[in-house]
Amino acid sequence: MDKKFYITTPIFYPNANLHLGHAYVTTLCDVIARYHRLVGDKTYFLTGSDENAQTVIQGAIKAGEDIHAFRDRMVEGFAALFKRLDISYDQFIRTSDEQMHWPGAKRLWEKMAAAGDIYKKEYEGLYCVGHEAFITEKELVDGKCPDHGTVPERTKEENYFFRLSKYTAPIKSKIESDELEILPQSRKNEILALLDEGLQDVSFSRPKAKVPVGIPVPGDDSQVMYVWCDALSNYITALGYGRDDALYKEFWPADVHVIGKDILRFHAAIWPGMLLSAGVPLPKRLLVHGLIRSGGKKMSKTLGNVIDPQELLEEYGTDALRYYLARHISPFEDGDITREHFKEVYNADLANGLGNLASRIMQLAQMHLSEGTRPEAVGFPKEYTEPLEQFEVNKAVEYVWQCIAALDHKITETQPFKVVKENPEQGKKIILELTQELYIIGRMLNPFMPATNEAIKKAVVENKKPENLFPRKD
Ligand code: MSP
Secondary structure (H helix, E strand, O other): OOOEEEEEOOOEOOOOOOOHHHHHHHHHHHHHHHHHHHOOOEEEEEEEEOOOOHHHHHHHHHHOOOHHHHHHHHHHHHHHHHHHOOOOOOEEEEOOOOOOOHHHHHHHHHHHHHOOOEEEEEEEEEEEOOOOEEEOHHHOEOOEOOOOOOOOEEEEEEEEEEOHHHHHHHHHHHHHOOOOEEEOHHHHHHHHHHHHOOOOOEEOEEEOOOOOOOOEEOOEEEEEEOHHHHHHOHHHHOOOOOOOOHHHHHHOOOOEEEEEHHHHHHHHHHHHHHHHHHOOOOOOEEEEEOOEEEOOEEOOOOOOOOOOHHHHHHHHOHHHHHHHHHHHOOOOOOEEOOHHHHHHHHHHHHHHHHHHHHHHHHHHHHHHOOOOOOOOOOOOOHHHHHHHHOOOHHHHHHHHHHHHHHHHHHHHHHOHHHHHHHOHHHHHHHHHHHHHHHHHHHHHHOOOOHHHHHHHHHHHHHOOOOOOOOOOOO
16 A cells, blocks of 8 residues: 555653653554554654753753753653653654754745745743743733743843734634644634634744754844744654655655644644745644543642653553553543552453453463464454544554453353363364454554564464463552
């Protein structure tokens, strides 16, 4: 098949270690990317780090480290976490990379400038470092940003502005017609309501003195690009836009940018505006997920309900965490995770469910079959592919667990351990069928739980019992 599929995660600020919310969006993308590879699509999966931000500079200062050393150390941590999570990205783009990223970001800026959409203006505003954006007086609560609880910086600067207002109508029509599709519908409505109010021009640069690590504005070294202008362009610079067009020609426009709801505005207004201005095709889709909470509350250090992905990985393993995120967090709504629920689900679905089924079947196979089997690859049922095509990852996992329950039921019904004693040929036939169905289940698990897929495949092909896949936790 020659269908291509280009998927991206947001790029993460290397200002602190990644938490479960970041692990979630990356795992969600990985599941979708692996599914597309599984069905034969030519897939490209991009992730990376958003490094030229004030929040990152502040992180380095807080850690008492040189900014470059700090960013390198943080990004190494990201890569280690993604390795542990079995994230199969094709490229990790760093916006500090002057060879890979900067030429494309500059090219895009030049195109916008050539379109007459960049102009200089004296500007006074309130900059919230948490948002990496100017916010308005009326958004403040007690003088603070309500999302970050911090007092914004009051600045008076001469900046370059981007004429986003000019693009309100074309952006709206692209979103309304689903040429730029926004999933789920509730997020599409939200952005359409915003567009109804009309978009304002945005400050698109900062003085170099304030953000010394930023990308210099073409033609004016005293200014650097606004970090969201710099960051959004990663989706095309990583493919070689402005540098070497081969991947760009093959994969752009993106099939889907996966983002959290907190950064919808940047992706559904500013990014399409930039692309329209520069004459670059728009991405096809935004998949907007919710935020992960714990016990119904926002994860916060003060509440003591923060869950570190490393902790779950160490205790339960990679595939168990991937399973939880894929099945028990909806890709469209806010999710919730607690240690108690995690353990409950682990024991029920993985230790007693899948793990137990695999070991029962393979024990029978090892005892009664003389060799392993490698079933021919058959197509996938639509109950599996249809939700995955729509990014309804949790529904696809649910379907696989229905297959697991059905196979469990089949063992109870057919009683192979008895039959094989009374009628060995008949018994072996049943056992062979069970192993083949287990193999197919393993194959369907591939996007969610790649190592488990491998372990099941190996067990069936080599006719041996798999290691205890998911030991019970008490
Ligand atoms: N650097 C920007 C994105 C630039 S994309 C061109 C940024 N970085 S971030 O590190 O703060 O967040 C990255 C992603 O993590 C965002 O999509 C955000 O929605 C997501 N999450 C942050 N906290 C989250 C949860 N608690 N739950 C789920 N996702 C969360 O924003």
